[in-house]
Amino acid sequence: MTTIHGTSKGAPPPAPEELLGDAPGGAAAEARAPGTGRGERLSALAQQHGALAVLVVLTAAASLGFDSFATGDNFSNMAVSSAFLAIVALGMTFVIITGGIDLSVGSLFALGGVLAAWGSRYGTVVALLLPLAVCGTIGLVNGLLIARARLAPFIVTLAAMLAARGLLLTLTDEGAETYLVAEGSFLAELGQGSTLGVAHPVWITVALFAAGAVVLRRTRFGQRVYAIGGNEDAAALMGAPVARTKITVYAVSGLLAGLAGALNAAWLASGVTILGAGMELEAIAAVVIGGTLLTGGLGFVSGSLVGVLLLKVIQNVINQIGSLDSAYQQVVSGAFLAVVVVAQTWLGRRRRVL
Amino acid sequence: MTGIAVRPAAPDRARIGHWLQRYGVYAGVGLLLVVNTALTPHFLSVENFRTQAVQVAPVLIVALGMALAIGTEGVDLSVGAVMALSASVTALYLGYGLPGALLVVALFAAAVGLANGALVALVGVQPIVATLALMVGGRGLAQVLLPQLEDIRNPAMASLGSGDLLGVPYLILIAAGLVLLVAFAVRRTTFGRQLLAIGDNRTAAQLAGLPVKRVLMVVYVCSALLAAVAGVLATARLQASDPTSLGNLMELSAITAVVVGGTPLSGGQVRIAGTVAGAVLIQLLTATLIKHDLPPSWTQMAQAAVIVLAVYAARGRGRR
Helix, strand or coil: CCCCCCCCCCCCCCCCHHHCCCCCCHHHHHHHCCCCCHHHHHHHHHHHHHHHHHHHHHHHHHHHHCCCCCCHHHHHHHHHHHHHHHHHHHHHHHHHHCCCCCCCHHHHHHHHHHHHHHHHHHCHHHHHHHHHHHHHHHHHHHHHHHHCCCCCHHHHHHHHHHHHHHHHHHHCCCCCCCCECCCCCHHHHHHHCEECCEEHHHHHHHHHHHHHHHHHHHCHHHHHHHHHHHCHHHHHHCCCCHHHHHHHHHHHHHHHHHHHHHHHHHHHCECCCCCCCCHHHHHHHHHHHCCCCCCCCCCCHHHHHHHHHHHHHHHHHHHHHCCCCCHHHHHHHHHHHHHHHHHHHHHCHHHCCC | CCCCCCCCCCHHHHHHHHHHHHHHHHHHHHHHHHHHHHHCCCCCCHHHHHHHHHHHHHHHHHHHHHHHHHHCCCCCCCHHHHHHHHHHHHHHHHHHCHHHHHHHHHHHHHHHHHHHHHHHHHHCCCHHHHHHHHHHHHHHHHHHHCCCCEECCCHHHHHHHHCEECCEEHHHHHHHHHHHHHHHHHHHCHHHHHHHHHHHCHHHHHHCCCCHHHHHHHHHHHHHHHHHHHHHHHHHHHCEECCCCCCCCHHHHHHHHHHHCCCCCCCCCCCHHHHHHHHHHHHHHHHHHHHCCCCHHHHHHHHHHHHHHHHHHCCCCCCC
């Protein structure tokens, strides 16, 4: 796993606080961070790596407690089922760092799957490009409405969620038709095959996260993402292309959701129409558990990967217990999310203004 | 709400936007009524209006609570889960009689609302995440308590769901009563004033010595209680408790009704009449498309268009 953390070192140039007194977290907080005491460093450490610590402890405990947990089969199952959510969560991480939110990813995930399965009859190129083009375009429209027309991200992406689900139902005769991915095609191989014993979706996920970490930490674009989340007005005053950056972020989020859906369809060998409901919330939960602040300006992609793995391990452990109904998984996930946000808020209290 | 956002350069555009935000929803409802009267057979019948009103009642009741949460610059995503939870609890405790079951439902809902309120007000978590946690956990708890759909055969519940008083179904009476109650609370009580002040500027409200934390707690408890009422009424109408699918996506319908009704997401304003019209607009839109044999997928796309139009009309008015 790449552990390039995007909080303390390469933060954007500190925002001039006096311009707007209420910079939430992010840039303004970074400006104060150096030179503060040990407690501050400890709480920042806990916020960034708390989820990783819990993941390690839970995995170790589950390996000792259940014979069938620490097996190659179980791990590779967990890895593949995490891959799709992880790709969605990667795009969501960028969106949330800019201080926005993308509720449309669950619908775009399902739409991407259906488009890939439908397109697979016209060859692999169509099967892969069609979902990326359509979902990327919907993401682009989200970005335009948010950045240019200045509408609230929450409500724009909510509308996109409904519209994408509607489009999907229109394509599939109101959900009655399921398109299959042709067996033996390159798309099916991409979803179901493996190299060096690791499934292809997992390789793709790892590559995307490595690329995402580099983009966020090492490029001008990544710096702008942090700057906008830290204080949008300050970023604009410094001359950062705020609208263009936000549009790109939402377009990429839509693109990644479509890609994840296409890969998932390849893995399942069909475009299942009912998938993706509630996935946006799972992705948000994973990103938040991974240490990214919903107020924006602070976060890192490896944390989101840890968040996804943690959710999947919890799910797996509850399945291992067996006697527990799968509904307990939701109770535990909800309780866990609550504990994480309470801990995060307390740890980050000194970073917050009110 | 500040006047600064209105740029002097485009007064006409701003005025049109302002008018659309305030009255657009009523114009939309009026338009749909006219179109349906002209094109839909049997639209102008008492029976049809009663059906539409009964269908809109649960969404409307949930939207009332949502309007309060949005008025404080928050949101409550857990309302659908609370509906499911109240359905499970009703089925489990109906053996002790309807009043007993309702009491337990109220306790569960109040607990969820208190948890939401405590996370938002005391800990300072953003409302989206706080209520997301309760949404996931609450739905899970509902299914743990009652794993599958269960038929309810109880005369009191049956009469609650399909009975009427002088020809007006109980559902409509209860919804109307709650609308009046919430409108009164927002407009005429100290609580309403404090709620709007907090939504407008939380820091200023705090500095002015308003009981910010208490008001926020009360708002989320009210939202959960209203969602529980909607859950019980929906269960009574279905004659079955369905913890898996009852209230699914209800949070989105409720948010849509509130936003389309002209309440800005940036807080500080609550439009109850607009919220009622917003819920009615979505219901009429759905009914119109279904009556004319258009597929349900069109409903979702039309709803999406209405939401974008509504927020576009309101743009520049809020801070977000």
